[in-house]
Amino acid sequence: MEKREHASIDIEKLADTLNGKLRTLHPLSRKCCIYRISQRIRQLNESACSPRAVSIGPFHHGIEELKAMEEQKLAFLRDFLHRTEKSIMDFLLYVKDKEVELRECYAETISIESNEFVEMILLDAAFVIEFLLKCNRISSGGQSAYISSSIFFDLWPDIWKLENQLPMFMLKGLFELAMPMKGMPDELSLFKLIRNLKMDMVGCCLLKIEENFLEDCFSEGKHLLDWLRLCLQPPELHSQNEFKTATTPAITELEQAGVKFKVGSSKYFFDITFKNGILEIPELLIVADTEILFMNLLAYEQLNCSTRYSNDFIVLMNRLVRTRKDEEILIQNGVIEDYIWGKGGGTAVFQKLGQESDTKTDSFYYTDLVNQLNAYCGTPWNKWRAALKQNHFNTPWASISVIAAVILLVLTFIQAVCSVIAL
Incomplete structure (x- = not known):
């Protein structure tokens, strides 16, 4: 009996202690906007x-x-x-x-x-x-x-x-x-x-965005990182359809299908578009701070925001730029400027960030884009045309040789026809 009374007293003390901790617990305010990263x-x-x-x-x-x-x-x-x-x-x-x-x-x-x-x-x-x-x-x-x-x-x-x-x-x-x-x-x-x-990664991201839009975002931003997030995101979501397949072709696969790459003309950084066989991607500066910037945007978005633009951009770039060859193609087309070559550059950055990014198939920002890329790569004519151009028209001399061969073939055919008629 004494043991039970003693146990009861101990439990009461524990309850009082725990209640005290609950009373002093910091309540999350609606104004809360600064967090420790997970x-x-x-x-x-x-x-x-x-x-x-x-x-x-x-x-x-x-x-x-x-x-x-x-x-x-x-x-x-x-x-x-x-x-x-x-x-x-x-x-x-x-x-x-x-x-x-x-x-x-x-x-x-x-x-x-x-x-x-x-x-x-x-x-x-x-x-x-x-x-x-x-x-x-x-x-x-x-x-x-x-x-x-x-x-x-x-x-x-x-x-x-x-x-x-x-x-x-x-x-x-x-x-x-x-x-x-x-x-x-x-x-x-x-x-x-x-x-x-404007001489860093932040400046590069904001380069094409209109001054008025940046200033409007500045008036709404809860802190500097939140302001940057608001500046980078498009004004509204693309029309959302379901994935036909979650697979996304890499840059090398797209090139083999005849896709061309170009620095994005949109004023919104996360706006990646595909039209008439041309994939437009915003100019991306890969420096030591690129990983820092995207990692903090990703962490903040997961803790405080209803939108997932940073997450979805990282997911898409991780799928597009899988190897150093993928990145080299974008470098050659002026899309990426890589200043950390020895460390794996953009490939390493997006592969690392991609480990903690995820794809929500019902709300992925680039669903339509992925569907368009897969449809283009899945069309045999696009691959045949690209292969013909890459293998036979990749230099002026190769083009001349092919044209000469075609002319020779045509002349031979005409000569053969004439010979048959003469008989």
């Missing part, structure tokens, strides 16, 4: 998920390997304050007023106490804004407006990582609070500071 995606490439140079926001705050940038953040805050007539107290009060809303944007309880949290957000937000100002070489006369390309390429990838995001409303709010800024043209906005940076 382990199944992280295991593909840890360094593509975690910051390598600078911590922004609470998830990696205080990490020993990133502390070297903390002094640089203070220097950037000093330079940022030098540009404006506002005091540091103005900015601290602004962040403090938004503290509850800021914490709700993260998908887990942030255990950092209030003062440290407010200081961290101000330092990190000022760092991002000042970084953009320096990249645009805007000086207030009191500090350097120059940032080296090596520092840019060290820091820029970290700014786009999902776990390193700051809510967009905080970046916009501090920027607007700081205005007017010394040396800052009136027409230059936070959006334009980011838009002006």
Whole structure:
């Protein structure tokens, strides 16, 4: 009996403890938009998920390997304050007023106490804004407006990582609070500071997109990565039909069937089209940051979004570009620019990302495209015509030889007919 009473008391204590944990559990707000990347995606490439140079926001705050940038953040805050007539107290009060809303944007309880949290957000937000100002070489006369390309390429990838995001409303709010800024043209906005940076993978993706569309997306974006996602996706889905077959021919198979490849003319990055035997694919820059960018877009899409454009683009490219030969064909046609040749380039990137992508047959964005490609490859005449051209008309001299042979054959036939008539 005593044992049962003792067990009952222990269970009551356990229940109280568990109830206490449930009461303090961080509720997911509708404003939640910043997450830790799942382990199944992280295991593909840890360094593509975690910051390598600078911590922004609470998830990696205080990490020993990133502390070297903390002094640089203070220097950037000093330079940022030098540009404006506002005091540091103005900015601290602004962040403090938004503290509850800021914490709700993260998908887990942030255990950092209030003062440290407010200081961290101000330092990190000022760092991002000042970084953009320096990249645009805007000086207030009191500090350097120059940032080296090596520092840019060290820091820029970290700014786009999902776990390193700051809510967009905080970046916009501090920027607007700081205005007017010394040396800052009136027409230059936070959006334009980011838009002006076109020398990387992000710039390549946004190159053909209209300015008005980018700016509209910027007003809707929850953070920088979300803005990029909105910019890349088409305005609406293609008409959706069922797969006739889930198989997708690779680039080499398409070439053997006579398909031509061309840099996409669409202003939407994920828009891949096939018409009159020509497959148009957006220009794709394969650099060290390409994998980082697509991995973080994929992770964010799986955690927060109803659309699957990044996932479906990765799935399709993984099927099209299966071997180095496939990639070489796209390189020759100007579709891919590969700057990481020694590491397997785009083939390796899409094969790795494809491991954690999946195909939903009832909502795959490129269903119609895949059906069209399979139908084209399945037509014997297309393959015969392509084989004839590749084998007999691939050079001017080969073409001349074939034409000469045909003429000779025709003349021989005519001569034979004439001989029969003469008899």
